[in-house]
Amino acid sequence: MLLAIDTSTTAIGAAVHDGSEVLAVVVHEDARRHGELLAPAVAAVLGQAGVAREDLDEIVCGVGPGPFTGLRVGVVTALVLAHSLGLPAPAGICSLDALAHEVAHDPSHQRPERLLVATDARRKEVYWAVYELGPAGAHRVDGPAVARAADLPPDVRSLPVVGRGSELYPDALTNPIPGGPRDVDPGMLARLAVDLRAGGHPDFGTALLDPEPLYLRRPDAVAAPGTAMATTRPAAAP
Amino acid sequence: MTTEHEPLVLGIETSCDETGVGIVRGQTLLADTVASSVDEHARFGGVVPEVASRAHLEAMVPTIERACAQAGVRLQEVDAVAVTAGPGLAGALLVGVAAAKALAVGLGRPIYGVNHLAAHVAVDVVEHGPLPEPTMGLLVSGGHSNLLLVPDVTCDIRSLGATIDDAAGEAFDKVARLLGLPFPGGPHIDRAAREGNQVAIDFPRGLTSGRDMDRHRFDYSFSGLKTAVARWVKAREDSGEPVPVADVAASFQEAVVDVLTRKAVLACREHGVDDLLIGGGVAANSRLRAMAQERCDAAGVRLRVPRPGLCTDNGAMVAALGAEMVQKGREASRLDLPADSSQPVWQVSA
Numbered sequence: 001m002l003l004a005i006d007t008s009t010t011a012i013g014a015a016v017h018d019g020s021e022v023l024a025v026v027v028h029e030d031a032r033r034h035g036e037l038l039a040p041a042v043a044a045v046l047g048q049a050g051v052a053r054e055d056l057d058e059i060v061c062g063v064g065p066g067p068f069t070g071l072r073v074g075v076v077t078a079l080v081l082a083h084s085l086g087l088p089a090p091a092g093i094c095s096l097d098a099l100a101h102e103v104a105h106d107p108s109h110q111r112p113e114r115l116l117v118a119t120d121a122r123r124k125e126v127y128w129a130v131y132e133l134g135p136a137g138a139h140r141v142d143g144p145a146v147a148r149a150a151d152l153p154p155d156v157r158s159l160p161v162v163g164r165g166s167e168l169y170p171d172a173l174t175n176p177i178p179g180g181p182r183d184v185d186p187g188m189l190a191r192l193a194v195d196l197r198a199g200g201h202p203d204f205g206t207a208l209l210d211p212e213p214l215y216l217r218r219p220d221a222v223a224a225p226g227t228a229m230a231t232t233r234p235a236a237a238p
Numbered sequence: 239m240t241t242e243h244e245p246l247v248l249g250i251e252t253s254c255d256e257t258g259v260g261i262v263r264g265q266t267l268l269a270d271t272v273a274s275s276v277d278e279h280a281r282f283g284g285v286v287p288e289v290a291s292r293a294h295l296e297a298m299v300p301t302i303e304r305a306c307a308q309a310g311v312r313l314q315e316v317d318a319v320a321v322t323a324g325p326g327l328a329g330a331l332l333v334g335v336a337a338a339k340a341l342a343v344g345l346g347r348p349i350y351g352v353n354h355l356a357a358h359v360a361v362d363v364v365e366h367g368p369l370p371e372p373t374m375g376l377l378v379s380g381g382h383s384n385l386l387l388v389p390d391v392t393c394d395i396r397s398l399g400a401t402i403d404d405a406a407g408e409a410f411d412k413v414a415r416l417l418g419l420p421f422p423g424g425p426h427i428d429r430a431a432r433e434g435n436q437v438a439i440d441f442p443r444g445l446t447s448g449r450d451m452d453r454h455r456f457d458y459s460f461s462g463l464k465t466a467v468a469r470w471v472k473a474r475e476d477s478g479e480p481v482p483v484a485d486v487a488a489s490f491q492e493a494v495v496d497v498l499t500r501k502a503v504l505a506c507r508e509h510g511v512d513d514l515l516i517g518g519g520v521a522a523n524s525r526l527r528a529m530a531q532e533r534c535d536a537a538g539v540r541l542r543v544p545r546p547g548l549c550t551d552n553g554a555m556v557a558a559l560g561a562e563m564v565q566k567g568r569e570a571s572r573l574d575l576p577a578d579s580s581q582p583v584w585q586v587s588a
């Protein structure tokens with residue numbers, strides 16, 4: 001019994017997978033309230049799946065890349081939850097892989113050969129990766145990385161694209177897949193984890209990561225000039 | 239005097255740069271573990287929020303494990319989880335709050351989101367026993383300088399005054415930098431001051447004049463003092479004379495400690511409070527402790543100061559407040575409780 005958690009995009013949520021199918025998914029769309037919404041979502045998804053917390057065998061979490069503050073909520077939740085249940089440390093999965101996996105396995109999409117996944121990285125940039133799609137799944141061939149959408153090479157920018165990047169930068173990312181996924185579906189993350197465990201997936205052996213955020217940016221570069229550091233300890237915390 | 243039916247509470251504190259996990263049974267401290275990222279911030283001369291948040295995430299599970307090992311308890315025995323909900327750095331608080339919620343869900347136990355300042359007061363129950371009601375709390379650290387009237391630390395805290403500009407510890411850091419002493423400045427100023435003359439320079443006492451005592455009776459201000467020290471040091475340097483570091487440190491420290499203790503003891507007298515508790519990192523300052531003791535003795539006020547390790551930010555203080563709340567039957571927080579970076583002090587729980 002597997003619990004999957006992702007907070008790397010605007011969708012904050014969790015899913016339960018019993019090894020053969022997804023039993024329940026709970027997702028809230030709110031880019032600012034990860035800390036408030038995730039724990040209730042985890043409690044709710046267990047309830048909806050009819051699974052006691054002691055029945056969980058494994059936890060996986062999306063490790064981004066994604067906006068840091070929200071991303072950390074998901075990763076620390078997975079880490080501490082696993083520890084409190086006496087489970088092994090959770091496996092991390094690049095969250096962009098879940099979006100590619102969704103395209104690779106959605107029968108309603110015409111499956112492109114190559115796919116760009118681009119999500120909101122804030123600061124006028126996108127998190128992106130390129131995949132080759134085949135019957136066995138999505139194989140990551142470039143990324144994850146962070147860049148301005150307009151600075152991506154032309155042959156990357158013109159690829160069929162999913163994720164919110166193309167909504168934010170329609171002039172640079174011109175080939176969105178109609179109806180394609182915008183945010184990470186934790187149910188799809190769970191399916192990907194199960195597929196990766198089973199073997200046969202093209203990224204079997206490389207896609208399961210340590211449960212650490214894929215930051216891709218150094219902390220020094222995060223805050224705006226002048227606010228990069230408090231000159232002393234911050235005003236609010238004694 | 240630990241008994242099995244007293245609540246076993248684990249507390250998590252991540253409001254600034256220390257990842258603290260403490261475990262308390264009733265009013266008995268069983269574990270107090272802290273992982274600090276202060277070394278990573280030292281080269282910036284201050285705390286970098288993103289560096290602190292990353293460090294909290296990495297340290298969380300190992301610190302919880304160490305706390306359980308130190309307390310000799312299994313995580314599954316914990317009866318309740320407490321966590322600092324605010325005030326503090328937003329991103330840093332969020333890591334601790336999310337971790338505490340995950341524990342609450344994983345263990346099937348209630349969660350108490352508590353106020354960081356209230357926890358600084360509550361921690362002394364594990365050192366000196368139950369808090370007299372009311373107690374006067376003087377909290378001094380790098381982030382805040384507060385004078386608090388505390389009728390009940392689990393539900394009723396009133397702010398009498400606070401700094402209107404810099405926190406006391408912030409002034410220590412800035413003056414230390416002026417004098418070429420390392421960050422954090424408090425312990426270095428304290429050490430340098432021991433060799434100096436505290437009446438060598440007459441630095442200003444902020445908000446103590448007649449008119450200020452009407453309008454800002456229990457408020458503090460350290461910005462003018464910091465500027466006065468900077469001006470004095472510059473004048474010395476401009477005239478080509480060496481700066482007497484020990485005398486400047488001692489005279490500066492005397493000015494800070496004088497105002498802090500004078501107003502705290504006055505507040506005790508005017509509010510009829512017999513017990514003064516000093517907490518926060520600056521409570522480790524030796525001159526503050528000495529002068530507070532002198533003035534409390536003279537005023538017939540009992541002074542409580544937790545040992546230095548419990549004055550700085552730590553998880554034990556959060557666990558201690560959580561245990562008080564459990565024992566007083568206070569309501570637990572909801573699982574969607576927010577981290578509130580500017581949580582007001584009167585809001586003891588979230």
Ligand SMILES: [Zn+2]
Binds near residue numbers: 237238354358518
């Ligand atoms: Zn503090």
